[in-house]
Amino acid sequence: MDFRLSDEQQMAVDSFRRFLEDVIRPAIAAHDDTFIPKDEMQGLLKQLLQFGMGNGLASEADGGMGLDPVTFGLLFEELSRVSPDVAIVVLIQEETGLLLSAASDELKAQYLGPLLEGDKFGSIGISEPAVGSNIADIKCRAKVDGDDLLITGEKQWISGGHYSDFNVTVARESDDGAAGIGLYLVDRAQGYESQNIPKLALNRQSTAQLFFDKVRIPKSQVLFPPGQGLKRLMTLLEGSRPLVGLMAVGISQAALDYSIAYAKERKQHGKPIGAHQLIQARIAEMAVKVEASRLMLFKALDQVGRGIRSDFQSGMAKYFAAEAAIEIIRHAMAIHGGNGVTREFPIEELYRIAPILTVTEGTPEMQKLIIGRSLLGMPAF
Ligand SMILES: Cc1cc2nc3c(=O)[nH]c(=O)nc-3n(C[C@H](O)[C@H](O)[C@H](O)COP(=O)(O)OP(=O)(O)OC[C@H]3O[C@@H](n4cnc5c(N)ncnc54)[C@H](O)[C@@H]3O)c2cc1C
Structure with a gap:
């Protein structure tokens, strides 16, 4: 096992981070959790394509970038940290593209090509x-x-x-x-x-x-x-559930980053609140859960990339990361005190996003039933 990023992966993450701060964050900030019109979202999507977001997982033969799931996941987590909304758009484009990879040449020309160019939206x-x-x-x-x-x-x-x-x-x-x-x-x-x-x-x-x-x-x-649809969907979900999990990690990491900055800045009882042991305990718990989630998710994506069946690993990782995000963001809210619940600070929005991620692509109960089936060898659905 080697957990280090390659030089190429690190460079891709670094340049993507700069792009996200320069382009995506200001564009998103202009909309206060309100619907971004299609042409504007399309403009963002088209810029994201240069980083493989929206065309990353499709094979090069199909006109995509053919990124391995781990490299895609590294970038996708960064996007989710800055904008989970845009991350969902990217995820759906990617998933639709994967379903179209088995289509006829005519359908590929009519739909997959334009999808990977950001000219058509799928669902x-x-x-x-x-x-x-x-x-x-x-x-x-x-x-x-x-x-x-x-x-x-x-x-x-x-x-x-x-x-x-x-x-x-x-x-x-x-x-x-x-x-x-x-x-x-x-x-x-x-x-x-x-x-x-x-x-x-x-x-x-x-x-x-x-x-x-x-x-x-x-x-x-x-x-x-x-007769073939259900099986294909199950395989798709094995690969996409870790990506939903990475959305949870993205917002969890954002909550941790905001909390560390706030705990250094905010003073109570004569010192920064970060110098109080119980605040450090919250920060530590947040960091541990972010890291555990991330490791589980990237293990799942590594398996997906190697073509190893991953229902068990993907189910565990998605379940853990989405539930952990709720706890992590609750700590962030506590660290921010009254400011945590105001719209002036970013925590309350993260707090509203987290429970949604437990539902998308399979609830915690469904993930537990998948985990249980794998361990016990019998379904309990
Ligand atoms: C933001 C968002 C985006 C989504 N995007 C898409 C999308 O693009 N395409 C799409 O097709 N769907 C999408 N979904 C739907 C999502 O996949 C479903 O909401 C999810 O699978 C749960 O289905 P449900 O809401 O009908 O809940 P139900 O299936 O009705 O479940 C209700 C509750 O019962 C529990 N439950 C159900 N069965 C059992 C059981 N056997 N044992 C124990 N507990 C059980 C569930 O865990 C849950 O707690 C999206 C949902 C959301 C919220």
Whole structure:
């Protein structure tokens, strides 16, 4: 094991940090947790592409940068520290790109190329109003109609949904259980509609409901036929859950950085609060949890990069990091005293973001059930 970054990785992280401070932080600060219009978000995304954010994980053959997951994760954590909102946009572009890697050449030319250039926004529609943790229960229908399919249903909580030019829609053609789930590419121009959902935080980007009412698509837009969709999604989630975990590490690291600076500056009882033992205990606990989360997540990403099955490691790491972020940011809030709960300071926004990350891409309960299944060899879902 060698935990050191290569010179190339270190240089990439350093130059990305400068870019984030110069470009992304001021752009984000101009929006107080309010929706960033599509053209503005697209402008940011296009600049991020030079660092492999939005086109990093796709293979070079497909027009991406072909970064290994660990290197991608290093940069993604930095982005998440500065803007979790933009990180979600990047994550969804990346995930959509990976799903399109198996598409036909025509679909790749029409969708994957523009996605990797930042000219099109993708999104992934798994969750529905009545279907969340139990993906196998998908209700959305892809009904065969001659050479076409008619997509009907509603999708809920779709990241990037309001921006999306197309959606990878999870649907079933018939009622024959999990085996029937397929993945279908649906263009917005073919007829789905979206509505943004206001949330506790992360409102600079879109989480949306999508509505499909007999949206007609040709069969050539089947990405994974019935029976292959669920397996592909599970593999995708093994790779993406550590990235959601790194978003938690990003906001946790930000909370730690702010807390250290504040504890050095703020004086009570005749000395900086950082010189009081109980404040140092909070700082130490925060640092330990940030580091433990990070190590677990990068181990998972290393496994993903090596093609090793990672449901167990990814589940453990995502669960731990997201729960740890809540505790870490609670310490940060305490260290900031009254200032911790005001909008003048950044902690209260981090405090609102943390619980959202426990839900996205699988709740703590789902991660524990995945961990338990791996250890016991029996499912308890
Ligand atoms: C900000 C955000 C972005 C998202 N982005 C996307 C996206 O891009 N695409 C997409 O498809 N979805 C997306 N989601 C949806 C997300 O994946 C789901 O919200 C999540 O999987 C949980 O589903 P649910 O909300 O329906 O909760 P439910 O499944 O209804 O769960 C409710 C509660 O019951 C628990 N529970 C469920 N089953 C069991 C069980 N067997 N045993 C014990 N406890 C159980 C859960 O852990 C949870 O605590 C997003 C969600 C959020 C909040």
